[in-house]
Amino acid sequence: MIDLVLIGLTRFLVGGQARWIGASPDMRQRIYFANHASHLDTLLIWSALPRQLRGSTHPIAAADYWGKGKVRRHIALKVLNAVLVDRATQGPPGAALAPLRGVLAEGESLVLFPEGTRGNERLPGPFKSGLYWLSQEFPEVELIPTYLDNPSRAFPKGTFLPVPISCTVRFGAPLLRRAGEEKDAFLDRARAAVGALASDPVS
Amino acid sequence: MSLTDKLFILFGGICALLGIASAIGFALSRKVTSENGRATVDNLNARIRAWWVMVAIFALSFGLGRGVTVVLFALTSFYTLREFISLTPTRGADHLPLVAAFYVLLPLQYWLIWTDWYALFTILVPVYGFLLLPSLAALKGDADAFLLRVSRIQWGLMLTVYCISHAPALLTLDIPGRPREGFLLLFFLITVAQFSDVMQYVFGKLFGRTKVAPVISPSKTVEGLVGGGLSAVAAGAGLWWITPFTPLEAAAMALAIVAMGFLGGLSLSAVKRSMGVKDWGTMISGHGGVLDRMDSLSFAAPVFFHLTRYFYT
Numbered sequence: 001m002i003d004l005v006l007i008g009l010t011r012f013l014v015g016g017q018a019r020w021i022g023a024s025p026d027m028r029q030r031i032y033f034a035n036h037a038s039h040l041d042t043l044l045i046w047s048a049l050p051r052q053l054r055g056s057t058h059p060i061a062a063a064d065y066w067g068k069g070k071v072r073r074h075i076a077l078k079v080l081n082a083v084l085v086d087r088a089t090q091g092p093p094g095a096a097l098a099p100l101r102g103v104l105a106e107g108e109s110l111v112l113f114p115e116g117t118r119g120n121e122r123l124p125g126p127f128k129s130g131l132y133w134l135s136q137e138f139p140e141v142e143l144i145p146t147y148l149d150n151p152s153r154a155f156p157k158g159t160f161l162p163v164p165i166s167c168t169v170r171f172g173a174p175l176l177r178r179a180g181e182e183k184d185a186f187l188d189r190a191r192a193a194v195g196a197l198a199s200d201p202v203s
Numbered sequence: 204m205s206l207t208d209k210l211f212i213l214f215g216g217i218c219a220l221l222g223i224a225s226a227i228g229f230a231l232s233r234k235v236t237s238e239n240g241r242a243t244v245d246n247l248n249a250r251i252r253a254w255w256v257m258v259a260i261f262a263l264s265f266g267l268g269r270g271v272t273v274v275l276f277a278l279t280s281f282y283t284l285r286e287f288i289s290l291t292p293t294r295g296a297d298h299l300p301l302v303a304a305f306y307v308l309l310p311l312q313y314w315l316i317w318t319d320w321y322a323l324f325t326i327l328v329p330v331y332g333f334l335l336l337p338s339l340a341a342l343k344g345d346a347d348a349f350l351l352r353v354s355r356i357q358w359g360l361m362l363t364v365y366c367i368s369h370a371p372a373l374l375t376l377d378i379p380g381r382p383r384e385g386f387l388l389l390f391f392l393i394t395v396a397q398f399s400d401v402m403q404y405v406f407g408k409l410f411g412r413t414k415v416a417p418v419i420s421p422s423k424t425v426e427g428l429v430g431g432g433l434s435a436v437a438a439g440a441g442l443w444w445i446t447p448f449t450p451l452e453a454a455a456m457a458l459a460i461v462a463m464g465f466l467g468g469l470s471l472s473a474v475k476r477s478m479g480v481k482d483w484g485t486m487i488s489g490h491g492g493v494l495d496r497m498d499s500l501s502f503a504a505p506v507f508f509h510l511t512r513y514f515y516t
Contacts, residue, residue: 015285017485120295156295163301164281166289166484 002079003054007047014154015166018048021080021197022173023144025050029093029109030142032057032171035124035194036113037152039065044110044148046080048169058083058103070185087116095147097130098194104138111146114190123195132202135177135186143175145190147197170197206383209445213390214262221258224251243408249489257487257496261393264388269366269374270317272389276371283363283494283501284309286483291355297346300336300353304360308332312368319375328452333357362471362501363494369504376508378447378515387445391453392507395439395460396500401467403431419473423465432461447515459510460503467502 010016018025033076036047049057061067063084066076081111083099103110112134114127135143147170155162175193178186228248235244263379264275282306293301309326315324337353370392374385407427415423444448471494475481484492493499 032381150289152295153293156298159295159298161306163298163305164285164288165293165301168284 002075006075006079010040010043010047013164014044014151015161015168016044016047017168019168019170021170022117023142023171025053027052027056028168029107029138029140030057030105030144031104031110031112031131031134031138032144032146033112033127033190033194034146034148036115037119037120037148038155038157038162039120040151040155040167041113041118041148042066042076042080042082042111044151044167044169045146053109057081057109057111060085060100060113061073062087062192064088067147082156083110097133100130100134101137104134104141109135109141113185120152120153120157122198124191127191129183129187131190132183132186139177143177143190145175145193145197146170147172147194149198172197206386208385210265210390211293213394213445214258214265217258217394221251221254222272224254233424246489253488253489258329262498268387272374272386273313273317276367277309278314279493279497280309280364280367281305282486283367283492283497284359286486286492286494287363288356289358290478290480290483291359293352293356294345296343297340297352297356299339299343300356303335303339304332304356304364308335308360309364312364313371316368316372316375321375324368324372328360332365336360342369353468363497366501366505367497369508372498372508373511376512376516377513381447384447388507388511389458391439391442391503392460394442395435395457396464396503397496399431399435399461399464400436400499401431402434403427403465406430407435416469416472419476420469422470423472428465431499432458432465435461447511456507456510460507462498463503463506467499470502471498499509 009013032045035042044055046057046059054105059080059082061076061080061082061084063086065072066082067073067084073084076084083103085096085099087096100110100112112131114131116128117124119125130192131143135141148167150165150167154165154167175190181189225248226249228244231244232248236256239441242379260275264271266310288301288304308331312324312327315327336356337349340349340353340356370389373392376385376388378384403423404427406429407422407424410426410430411422411424413425414421415425415428436454437455439460440450440454443453446456448456475483482491483494486493487496
């Protein structure tokens with residue numbers, strides 16, 4: 001019930017239609033990695049996925065935003081199936097990835113924002129290394145570059161209310177793994193794959 | 204004849220017309236085989252199907268009364284403004300003016316129609332919106348392209364909220380001896396404007412040779428404009444019995460709607476061209492966005508409203 005209301009609201013306010021450009025909606029295990037521009041992003045990708053995929057796809061959401069307050073927390077955990085990650089975690093590299101590994105180990109899919117924080121630019125900023133480690137540990141999981149168009153205009157950083165500006169969610173072709181590729185080269189390539197979807201070839 | 208009887212006949216007539224259009228579309232889809240022709244016929248049929256939906260929505264809102272009709276147009280303004288702003292390069296510093304436009308000025312404009320506060324209705328967007336939007340933008344302290352940014356939002360608001368709201372404002376007109384007949388005026392306006400668009404498309408496809416404005420809108424032709432315009436004027440004259448107008452006056456009113464509608468379509472094509480897009484959106488299959496269907500009406504509504512208000516109330 002809440003999920004229908006949320007999807008309805010998202011459609012009404014920002015549209016958020018999906019465009020499957022290089023991949024098709026599929027039950028295969030995937031990591032969707034996207035540019036991060038607003039607090040709408042998690043909601044946008046979640047509502048752009050077909051119903052059958054929503055149940056088995058878990059967005060990674062920042063605990064300091066989505067974990068705040070009872071309502072938001074309930075929506076994040078129970079409706080969006082989100083995995084809350086504490087961005088301030090200190091420790092050995094990759095320690096913060098533990099809950100993500102758990103999801104992948106169970107055969108479910110992830111939605112990841114590898115920039116780690118919201119940007120204001122059209123093109124994504126540098127990626128953090130989490131995507132690289134996960135892609136190494138789970139070589140059979142498909143990596144789908146995802147581009148969110150417009151959320152930084154609809155809900156800019158530092159504002160309290162989104163305005164109605166149409167956003168689209170573009171899913172690109174799976175990122176292929178290259179044997180022996182260095183971490184930085186892989187992350188640059190992943191980032192470029194998201195950026196390449198910024199200029200929509202369809203419309 | 205009561206208002207309900209008239210509306211029943213009118214929507215019955217529209218359904219009959221659409222029925223014929225659907226039959227023709229079906230016949231064409233079996234006959235046409237060339238690839239180019241197929242695309243045209245598929246688009247035609249998508250358009251006709253969308254027309255059925257739009258007519259159903261209008262009939263329903265008319266049936267449910269003034270409140271629902273005002274809300275329907277408020278939603279139309281909402282979606283057209285959303286389409287306009289989505290294609291307009293706004294940025295972070297425009298957030299506050301956009302919040303005011305969507306969440307304050309738009310609902311307020313329609314609330315003024317609902318409460319029939321004419322004096323404020325006519326100046327809310329052009330005066331108070333005009334003053335409020337740049338003030339809010341200036342508070343953000345970003346001077347880059349300031350005038351351009353403020354003008355875009357003001358223009359979008361004038362077009363999609365102020366102009367379009369003049370259509371449901373017809374429901375507030377008090378025409379002596381004709382209580383509650385605003386619905387019929389609204390029906391007249393929408394039918395003439397949309398019929399003109401449809402017939403310009405049909406005449407343009409069948410006989411179109413000479414382009415009116417090749418740079419701005421390659422699909423608009425003199426043959427389409429004349430054929431479509433005259434058909435719509437004739438249709439308007441034929442609807443005189445639902446209006447306070449004589450047949451000749453109804454024809455003149457229809458002519459004003461057709462002329463403004465044509466200019467609206469042309470101006471908005473120029474805006475689209477300047478933004479490098481063909482359609483405003485994808486919401487109405489076959490037609491494009493909501494604003495693609497409302498462009499002519501947005502220019503025609505204020506003029507028709509004021510002509511009627513000045514001469515008949």
